[in-house]
Amino acid sequence: MPETKKFLYVNRKAPYGTIYALEALEVVLIGAAFEQDVSLAFLDDGVYQITKGQDTKGIGMKNFSPTYKALGDYDVNKIYVEQESLDARGLTLDDLLPLTWEDEDDDWAEKDSIKVISAAEMAKIMEQSDVVFSF
Amino acid sequence: MKFSVMISEGPYTHQASDTAYNFTKAALEDGHECFRIFFYHDGVNNGTRLASPPQDDRNIINRWSALAKEYALDLVLCVAAAQRRGIADADEAKRNGKNADNIAPGFRISGLGQLIEAGIQSDRLITFGD
Numbered sequence: 001m002p003e004t005k006k007f008l009y010v011n012r013k014a015p016y017g018t019i020y021a022l023e024a025l026e027v028v029l030i031g032a033a034f035e036q037d038v039s040l041a042f043l044d045d046g047v048y049q050i051t052k053g054q055d056t057k058g059i060g061m062k063n064f065s066p067t068y069k070a071l072g073d074y075d076v077n078k079i080y081v082e083q084e085s086l087d088a089r090g091l092t093l094d095d096l097l098p099l100t101w102e103d104e105d106d107d108w109a110e111k112d113s114i115k116v117i118s119a120a121e122m123a124k125i126m127e128q129s130d131v132v133f134s135f
Numbered sequence: 136m137k138f139s140v141m142i143s144e145g146p147y148t149h150q151a152s153d154t155a156y157n158f159t160k161a162a163l164e165d166g167h168e169c170f171r172i173f174f175y176h177d178g179v180n181n182g183t184r185l186a187s188p189p190q191d192d193r194n195i196i197n198r199w200s201a202l203a204k205e206y207a208l209d210l211v212l213c214v215a216a217a218q219r220r221g222i223a224d225a226d227e228a229k230r231n232g233k234n235a236d237n238i239a240p241g242f243r244i245s246g247l248g249q250l251i252e253a254g255i256q257s258d259r260l261i262t263f264g265d
Contacts, residue, residue, distance in 0.1 A: 130254075
């Protein structure tokens with residue numbers, strides 16, 4: 001078995017307009033099978049990827065935001081959102097999808113996956129990661 | 136040091152592939168080991184043999200093929216990204232009912248697991264994108 005590394009997926013771009021968000025999510029879902037220590041970060045326009053109420057009818061693209069809700073089932077439950085990016089866009093935690101996971105060590109209690117953190121804290125998480133993918 | 140590279144942009148429109156090439160060549164010449172070069176997003180367009188750039192310009196695709204031959208590099212195009220963008224080898228063309236393939240020499244098509252594996256196996260994974 002290979003060693004376990006800390007993987008961080010940094011999502012910086014809006015969900016539509018470019019394909020980066022969708023293809024980043026595809027990497028996360030495949031990567032979940034490798035039993036590594038996985039974290040996701042959402043900053044800049046990337047915070048829009050996990051906003052509630054996305055409606056893509058007008059642009060003829062698939063709304064893939066429901067897929068983020070499955071991340072908890074893939075044991076991807078460390079999701080960091082940068083406070084400054086939310087503030088700059090007039091968003092709060094209430095505007096984001098309620099992403100949760102079930103903790104099998106705590107009688108399958110449902111817990112929040114999202115942590116809103118400062119840019120300085122985000123920098124620390126990046127520094128502590130072994131492999132950083134930036135999308 | 137053992138390194139891998141991810142390239143996220145296609146040739147010519149962005150400098151990503153040029154810079155990745157220069158980095159990879161320099162690192163190999165310096166004695167470092169390259170585990171894998173993974174092409175994702177529009178980066179898969181670096182692997183078409185049908186590109187015909189002007190004679191007086193660099194040929195980004197041929198340059199990768201030559202470097203792969205010289206150093207036995209593993210050039211991998213993401214299969215999902217390649218299918219979207221019309222990059223196929225003979226097997227992929229057959230599987231998807233297409234009458235032609237266009238993959239350049241030295242490249243192969245495989246899954247995203249190859250990217251994750253590169254992250255696990257390498258000391259460093261360097262991304263070249265927009």
